Amino acid sequence: MAVRVLVTNDDGVHSPGLRALVEALAVGSEPYVVAPEHQRSATGHAITLHKPLRAFPVVIPHAVSAWAANGTPADCVALGVLDLLGFRPDVVVSGINAGANLGRDITYSGTVSGAMEGAIFGIPALAVSVDAFENARYDVAAAFASMLVRLIAERGLPPDALLNVNVPNLPREAIRGVTITRLGRGRYLSKLEKRIDPRGQAYYWRTGQPSAEEEDPGSDSYAVRHGYISVTPVQMDMTHEALLTALRTWEIRLESSSHHG
Numbered sequence: 001m002a003v004r005v006l007v008t009n010d011d012g013v014h015s016p017g018l019r020a021l022v023e024a025l026a027v028g029s030e031p032y033v034v035a036p037e038h039q040r041s042a043t044g045h046a047i048t049l050h051k052p053l054r055a056f057p058v059v060i061p062h063a064v065s066a067w068a069a070n071g072t073p074a075d076c077v078a079l080g081v082l083d084l085l086g087f088r089p090d091v092v093v094s095g096i097n098a099g100a101n102l103g104r105d106i107t108y109s110g111t112v113s114g115a116m117e118g119a120i121f122g123i124p125a126l127a128v129s130v131d132a133f134e135n136a137r138y139d140v141a142a143a144f145a146s147m148l149v150r151l152i153a154e155r156g157l158p159p160d161a162l163l164n165v166n167v168p169n170l171p172r173e174a175i176r177g178v179t180i181t182r183l184g185r186g187r188y189l190s191k192l193e194k195r196i197d198p199r200g201q202a203y204y205w206r207t208g209q210p211s212a213e214e215e216d217p218g219s220d221s222y223a224v225r226h227g228y229i230s231v232t233p234v235q236m237d238m239t240h241e242a243l244l245t246a247l248r249t250w251e252i253r254l255e256s257s258s259h260h261g
Helices: 016-025 073-085 102-105 108-122 139-155 222-224 240-246
Strands: 002-006 030-035 055-058 063-071 089-098 125-131 162-165 179-182 186-195 203-210 228-235
Touching: 002 016, 002 073, 002 139, 016 030, 016 089, 016 139, 030 139, 063 073, 063 240, 073 089, 073 108, 073 186, 108 125, 108 162, 125 139, 125 228, 139 162, 139 228, 162 222, 222 228
Parallel strands: 002 030, 002 089, 030 063, 089 125, 125 162, 179 228
Antiparallel strands: 055 063, 162 228, 186 203
């Protein structure tokens, strides 16, 4: 039986990365698309509670069926799993994103959040990104993701886990291999650009750039920078175990409600 794959992203349902992914998945798998109707990058794991969610059918070449929704990537996965598909998919794939999602950037990433929502539903999931915002090439990432989907469907993933995949923006012959990595220490250094509108009121554009921290050879960013596809296992349990143990020695307690005059 073909692997049934729910595909989402944060670049929008008509993005070239999603279309390349669907085309590759259609060889040996059944891709079903539920994706945002427009760009929803950097939404993190936002979900929509303050307005109705809507989805309408669209045509995506090579997809068994496809819907565009007015929600976030996490919303799209929920819509697909809980109603639109009519069945529980075998794997959730989010991507292919234009721009890498490395290190601590995954906390902002709508792409990674789509895969996280799959993991929350107990469905094996992966996020796929290419390390380029312009002139991104998706052929290598699409072929790799298709292969990895079949492996995941065969072997499974632990509960509450997903894979975060980042692919250098290089032709196949220039890719040096695949490396299993951990999340790097890199972070996005935020800045605010303050401007004044015609009425004299301040407004802001939030900008920034990746940090210049040097990464060690075991990290995702080091691997991609050196021409390797990075595959990083991510878990939903964010508990800091060492601090958990240390906090138990702090004797943290609720103070008495009585107070003195």
